[in-house]
Every structure is written in C-alpha cells, then in structure tokens.
Amino acid sequence: MRNTIACSFFFAVLIESGCTKTPEPTKAVAVSGKVEDLPGHESLRVDNSHKEGPRTLSAESYIRSYLFLFGGLSPIDSQTALRGSGATVDTTLFDTWSDYLGALGMPDYREDIARSSQTNALMIAAFERIGVALCDRAAEHDLKNGATPATVFTFKKTAALPTRAEFDERFDGLHRRFLGYPAKLAPTDRSSRFFTLLTNASGATTDPTIRLTGQDAGWTAVCYGLIRHPEFHLY
Amino acid sequence: MNTRRSLLQFLGGSLAASFVPWRALADGTVATSEDFFIFIHASGGWDVMLSTDPRNTRTGLIEPPSTGNMTKTGIRLWTDAPLGDGTSSFQPVQPKGSNIVFGPAIGNMANYASRMTLFNGLAMNTVSHPDGTIFAATGRHLAGGRVPASSVDTIIASELGTSQLLPVVSIRFPSYAIDGIDPRAIPLKVDSIGAIGRVLTRSTKYSSAASRDAVTLMLSEEARDLAKEAFYPEPQQNFGLQLDALRGILAGNLKDAFTDATLKAKYPSFSYTGNSQSVGAINSAFALEAMQRNILRCASFTFSGFDTHTTNYDDHAASQQDMFDTIAEFIKQLDTIPHPTKTGKKLADHTHVLIISEFCRTPQINILGGRDHYPNNSAIIVSPKFKGNTVIGSSDKDQLLPVASRAFASGTRAPAPPDILSTLLSSAGIEPSTFVRDGEVMKEVLV
Numbered sequence: 171m172r173n174t175i176a177c178s179f180f181f182a183v184l185i186e187s188g189c190t191k192t193p194e195p196t197k198a199v200a201v202s203g204k205v206e207d208l209p210g211h212e213s214l215r216v217d218n219s220h221k222e223g224p225r226t227l228s229a230e231s232y233i234r235s236y237l238f239l240f241g242g243l244s245p246i247d248s249q250t251a252l253r254g255s256g257a258t259v260d261t262t263l264f265d266t267w268s269d270y271l272g273a274l275g276m277p278d279y280r281e282d283i284a285r286s287s288q289t290n291a292l293m294i295a296a297f298e299r300i301g302v303a304l305c306d307r308a309a310e311h312d313l314k315n316g317a318t319p320a321t322v323f324t325f326k327k328t329a330a331l332p333t334r335a336e337f338d339e340r341f342d343g344l345h346r347r348f349l350g351y352p353a354k355l356a357p358t359d360r361s362s363r364f365f366t367l368l369t370n371a372s373g374a375t376t377d378p379t380i381r382l383t384g385q386d387a388g389w390t391a392v393c394y395g396l397i398r399h400p401e402f403h404l405y
Numbered sequence: 406m407n408t409r410r411s412l413l414q415f416l417g418g419s420l421a422a423s424f425v426p427w428r429a430l431a432d433g434t435v436a437t438s439e440d441f442f443i444f445i446h447a448s449g450g451w452d453v454m455l456s457t458d459p460r461n462t463r464t465g466l467i468e469p470p471s472t473g474n475m476t477k478t479g480i481r482l483w484t485d486a487p488l489g490d491g492t493s494s495f496q497p498v499q500p501k502g503s504n505i506v507f508g509p510a511i512g513n514m515a516n517y518a519s520r521m522t523l524f525n526g527l528a529m530n531t532v533s534h535p536d537g538t539i540f541a542a543t544g545r546h547l548a549g550g551r552v553p554a555s556s557v558d559t560i561i562a563s564e565l566g567t568s569q570l571l572p573v574v575s576i577r578f579p580s581y582a583i584d585g586i587d588p589r590a591i592p593l594k595v596d597s598i599g600a601i602g603r604v605l606t607r608s609t610k611y612s613s614a615a616s617r618d619a620v621t622l623m624l625s626e627e628a629r630d631l632a633k634e635a636f637y638p639e640p641q642q643n644f645g646l647q648l649d650a651l652r653g654i655l656a657g658n659l660k661d662a663f664t665d666a667t668l669k670a671k672y673p674s675f676s677y678t679g680n681s682q683s684v685g686a687i688n689s690a691f692a693l694e695a696m697q698r699n700i701l702r703c704a705s706f707t708f709s710g711f712d713t714h715t716t717n718y719d720d721h722a723a724s725q726q727d728m729f730d731t732i733a734e735f736i737k738q739l740d741t742i743p744h745p746t747k748t749g750k751k752l753a754d755h756t757h758v759l760i761i762s763e764f765c766r767t768p769q770i771n772i773l774g775g776r777d778h779y780p781n782n783s784a785i786i787v788s789p790k791f792k793g794n795t796v797i798g799s800s801d802k803d804q805l806l807p808v809a810s811r812a813f814a815s816g817t818r819a820p821a822p823p824d825i826l827s828t829l830l831s832s833a834g835i836e837p838s839t840f841v842r843d844g845e846v847m848k849e850v851l852v
Contacts, residue, residue, distance in 0.1 A: 222637075223635070223639060224637065224640045260610050262607070262608040263608040263611070269600060271596070272594065272600055273595055273596075278577075283577055283594075284579075286594055288588075288591050289640075289644055289647055290591040290592060290593050290594070291589070291593060291650035291651050292593040292601065292604060294644070294647045295604045295605055296604045298607075299603075299605075302607065302611075302612070303608075306611035309611075310611075357631060357634045358627055358630040360627070363627065364623075367623055371616045374615060374616055379609070379610065380609070380611065380613065381610050387612060390611070390612060391612070391620055394612075395620050395623060398624055399627065400624065400627060400631055400641055400645075403644070
C-alpha cells in the first residue's frame with residue numbers, strides 16, 4: 171500500500187514537471203559592486219551611519235588582553251611573575267588580580283553588584299596600576315636582562331638613544347601590538363608625542379634606587395602610554 | 406551631503422555637551438557646595454518591625470519578633486513583653502521627649518531621634534532585590550534589566566561635587582550614572598576601602614612619579630585630540646577628564662590615608678571587632694577622613710546581612726543593632742569634628758545622611774523560621790535641613806502594608822522612594838524634577 175502511494179506521488183510530480191512552462195532565460199546582472207544595482211535593491215539605501223560610540227569592554231577582556239600581550243601566562247602565574255621573586259620581589263608593584271576586580275568594573279552577583287559600563291577615575295587608576303606593573307616587569311625581562319624570548323620589546327635596542335627614524339620603526343611594532351594598527355595611521359600626532367615621552371623619560375631618572383634607567387626607562391614609559399591608551403580601553 | 410554632514414556634526418556637538426551638569430547648563434556656572442552627603446544601604450531588606458516600625462503583638466497577619474522566633478541576647482534595648490504563650494516580644498522604645506517609637510534593634514540611633522526624619526509605610530511595589538534596591542536609590546523601577554535613572558548620590562555628586570577630588574565614592578552601593586551626569590561624577594565603585602589604597606599604590610623601584618605623571622598628561626592630550634576627531638566625542642572626553650582627575654588623586658598622596666589600618670588607628674571609637682558590621686565601621690571612618698580632608702562630596706556604602714529567609718533570622722536584630730550603633734557613632738563623630746572650610750562649624754552642621762533598604766520583611770514567619778520579602782519599607786534621614794523627631798507615613802496594623810496617608814498632587818497615597826529622593830535633592834538646592842521623574846517634594850519635613 172505504501173509503495174502504491176509513493177509511485178502515484180512520483181508520477182504526479184513527473185506529469186506536473188512536464189506541464190511546466192520552459193523558464194525564460196535570466197537577464198544578465200551587471201556586477202558593479204553597488205548594492206542598489208542588485209535586482210530588487212534599487213530603492214534600498216545602505217545605512218552607513220554610526221550606531222554607537224566607543225565604550226568600555228568587559229573587565230574580563232582587559233585582563234585577558236593583558237595576559238595575552240605580556241607573555242600568555244595564566245592569571246595565577248602572571249600574578250606570581252608580577253610580584254617577583256628573590257632579588258626582584260616588589261609587593262608594592264602588584265598585589266593580586268582579585269584586588270582590582272571591583273575597580274576594573276567586574277560584577278559581583280553574590281551582592282547584586284552590577285557590571286560597570288563606564289570608566290571612572292579609580293578605574294583609570296587601576297588601569298595605570300596594572301599597566302605599570304606589566305610594563306615594568308616586561309622591560310626588566312626584555313630590556314634590562316635581555317632574556318629571550320622577549321615578551322613585549324622584541325626589537326633590538328639602539329646603542330644610544332634612538333633617532334626619530336629608529337624610534338618610529340620600533341614604535342610602530344609596539345603600536346601594532348597594543349593598538350592593532352600602524353602608528354602612521356593614528357589620527358593624532360602620536361609618534362611625535364611618544365618620541366618626546368621616550369626622550370624625556372630616558373633622561374629624567376637620576377635616582378640610583380630606580381631599577382630601570384636611560385633608554386630602558388624611556389621604552390617603559392612608551393609601554394605605559396600604549397597599555398593605558400584611550401584606544402586600548404575604549405572599543 | 407554637506408547639509409547632512411553639518412547636521413550630524415551639530416548633533417555630535419550636542420552629544421558632547423550632554424555630560425555638562427544640568428545646573429551648569431542652566432546658569433552657566435560650576436555649582437559647588439560645602440555640604441557632604443552620606444548614603445547608606447541596608448542590603449538584603451531589613452525587618453522594620455525590629456526597629457523603625459515596631460510591632461509587638463499578634464494582630465492580623467503579624468507574628469511579631471519574639472523569643473520564639475529569634476534571639477534577644479545582646480539586644481540592649483530589649484525588654485520582654487509577654488505574648489501569653491511562654492514567649493515574649495519587646496516593649497517599644499520611645500526616647501524621652503520623642504514622637505518616634507522604635508523597636509529595640511535601633512540601638513544607639515535612638516539617641517538621635519530628635520534629629521531623625523523617619524519615613525514609614527513606603528510603597529515599594531516590589532519584592533525583588535535588584536528592583537527594590539534600584540527603586541530606593543534612583544526612584545525608578547528597573548526597565549527590564551536596565552537601570553533607567555541615575556542614583557541620588559551620583560546626581561548630587563554631579564551637581565555639587567565636581568570640584569572635589571572624589572565627587573562620589575561608592576562601596577557596594579547601587580550607584581548609577583545614566584543621563585546628564587558629569588563624567589567626573591561617575592561613581593568611583595570599589596569593593597572595599599582598602600581597594601582604594603591598593604589601586605593608588607605605585608612602586609618607586611621602577612619609575613618615578615614624575616615620569617608616570619608625564620604619561621598621564623600625554624594620554625589626556627591624546628584623549629582630547631581623539632575626541633575632536635570622533636563622531637561620538639563623549640567617551641574620549643570623559644576619559645581625558647578622568648585622567649586629569651587621576652593626576653589630582655595621585656598628587657594628593659591618599660593611598661596611606663585610606664588603608665584599613667590607618668583608618669582604624671585614627672577612628673578607634675568605632676567597633677571593629679565583635680561587630681557584624683565591621684566593614685561598615687571602616688567605611689564610616691573613611692567617610693569621616695575624606696570629609697575632613699574636604700576631598701569628597703558623597704560617600705555611599707552598604708551594610709549587609711539582612712536577607713534572612715531561614716533560621717539566620719536569629720541574627721537579624723543583632724545585625725541591625727550593629728548597623729545602627731555604627732551609624733550613631735558616625736553621627737557622634739560628625740558632632741565633634743570641625744568642618745574643613747566653615748569656621749566654627751562642625752561636620753554635622755553640613756552633613757546629610759540617608760539610610761535606605763530595598764524593602765522590608767514579611768510580618769509572618771515562614772516554614773524555615775525566617776521572614777521573606779515584603780513590599781513595605783522605611784527610610785531615615787538625619788540632616789540639618791530636615792525636621793527631626795518627625796515621622797511621615799505609616800503601615801496598617803494588620804498587614805504591615807503602606808497606608809495611603811498623605812495628600813500628594815496626584816491624590817492621597819503612601820509616600821514612596823521618589824518622594825524622599827525629590828525632597829532630599831530639593832533640600833540641596835537641586836531641581837528634583839530634572840532627575841527624578843515621579844517624586845514630589847514633601848515640604849513639611851524641610852526646615
């Protein structure tokens with residue numbers, strides 16, 4: 171019985187197909203790349219307007235970015251590295267990630283504390299505290315100790331303070347790493363500003379207790395500027 | 406095309422201006438104040454029958470707090486009032502000369518009844534923690550999951566506090582900046598006071614303060630230049646202003662002043678041990694210190710431990726007593742500490758305290774021995790601009806629900822949080838209707 175029904179249906183489909191008119195040849199569509207040239211889209215407009223301004227990312231994104239940019243360690247390993255060990259221990263540099271979660275805007279669902287969606291001065295202070303610790307440890311590892319593989323400062327240091335051209339080449343690498351695009355495309359006069367920053371920071375330190383001096387201090391200041399940059403924090 | 410671009414640029418400019426405080430837009434001046442504002446949230450929903458709206462008899466739905474459902478040990482103002490079944494409720498507490506009758510968990514706050522404006526029978530219309538919390542702090546219920554209005558601490562910080570280094574510090578308080586708020590007044594939210602010290606600490610072993618400050622200054626210039634290029638300049642402008650604020654905060658060397666140890670040493674009269682609200686004590690000490698240094702306009706913080714659905718209701722009275730004792734000590738300190746800028750005045754002469762919770766607890770005891778959420782509430786204001794020894798609103802005797810007791814423009818109804826917030830804003834010289842959609846000023850409580 172089931173086979174009979176199936177065969178009847180099959181023949182019905184065949185007959186119907188045979189009665190169908192031969193389709194007209196389709197018109198060639200000119201491919202111009204414009205949406206309005208597509209058939210049926212003549213009256214449509216593409217909405218190119220801006221929908222939303224820059225905003226903060228979730229705090230988890232910042233923490234993951236920090237970990238990714240500075241060596242890819244786990245949170246607990248990075249915490250240990252940031253606090254240092256032996257001769258390099260410095261508990262004033264970094265405490266624990268959990269000390270900063272509230273200031274970074276993380277929610278606390280146990281207490282019905284909502285996620286912060288806007289920056290505030292204390293959040294900016296937390297960005298500085300964490301950014302400074304990350305850059306200081308990276309500079310100590312890459313520049314001062316010359317350990318390999320380098321985590322952030324992957325370029326070769328110049329013998330003396332870099333010239334502007336030497337700086338631009340190295341800064342471009344850092345700019346791409348932190349902000350994701352070439353420095354020369356920045357909407358502000360960024361390279362000049364950071365070059366001034368490097369020059370001033372390199373010459374400013376005369377305190378013998380400070381571990382990073384000269385060019386190392388200059389590049390560390392550049393790192394501070396990039397990891398704390400508004401374009402890093404506002405998406 | 407040019408016309409469209411001009412229009413968009415104009416709109417962009419309007420958006421850029423939208424963070425300017427309403428007061429500044431109105432009269433072209435930067436408003437300020439020499440007053441301080443303290444906002445306290447009793448988180449979890451307090452049992453008003455134990456303190457602000459006492460009940461000590463079985464009437465209607467009401468099963469009053471008694472030795473049968475809680476522990477009276479340590480509640481100093483508890484005097485037995487037998488219920489006739491072998492258990493005892495409490496004798497109401499009425500300070501001498503006071504119009505206000507309290508429950509025993511009011512603790513030392515009973516000493517300040519003459520300066521207290523008490524709002525009872527508040528219509529909360531919710532039994533949800535997030536909704537009640539937001540309603541109490543903003544005067545609006547949640548719209549879906551969204552907070553639709555700014556909280557009162559943030560409004561006051563924006564209108565009166567932007568000249569202060571810390572316009573509003575919010576420690577687990579429901580602080581929100583929604584519309585018309587100056588970016589410098591976006592609440593500085595922290596988990597604890599100690600976190601402020603930690604976030605502001607900088608190592609001196611790797612770079613100098615001057616070097617780090619130069620970076621912050623450069624980033625501030627970057628943010629402003631980016632704002633000029635941006636279609637939506639506001640976030641970048643805010644970022645720049647907040648970088649400037651950070652420079653001021655770090656230059657003030659506040660990190661040492663705001664550690665738990667420093668605050669405990671400087672304000673030893675608070676109870677930091679054996680107090681279920683010791684965190685609130687540290688927060689109170691922080692507020693005193695920041696006011697003395699004149700770097701704060703608003704401090705908002707939370708006392709917790711009131712969400713007592715089960716046998717943990719046993720501890721509810723003690724938690725309330727600890728909270729009210731801490732607040733009483735805070736007010737005592739306000740009475741003794743000189744105002745930082747007003748010669749001959751004390752902090753108490755210019756400090757306004759609002760105490761809220763998200764709702765109260767059921768008049769019945771549930772099967773787990775605790776009390777659940779209930780859509781009634783109380784609030785307390787201690788302020789030189791409010792009439793003390795005053796009670797507004799009431800709850801009915803059988804069900805503990807708000808009574809329509811006051812004539813508002815829209816008719817007779819129970820007071821609600823928007824009315825309290827509007828009245829407080831009005832007392833501070835802020836036009837309440839700009840920020841609070843539904844409230845009405847209750848002029849009879851203002852001095």
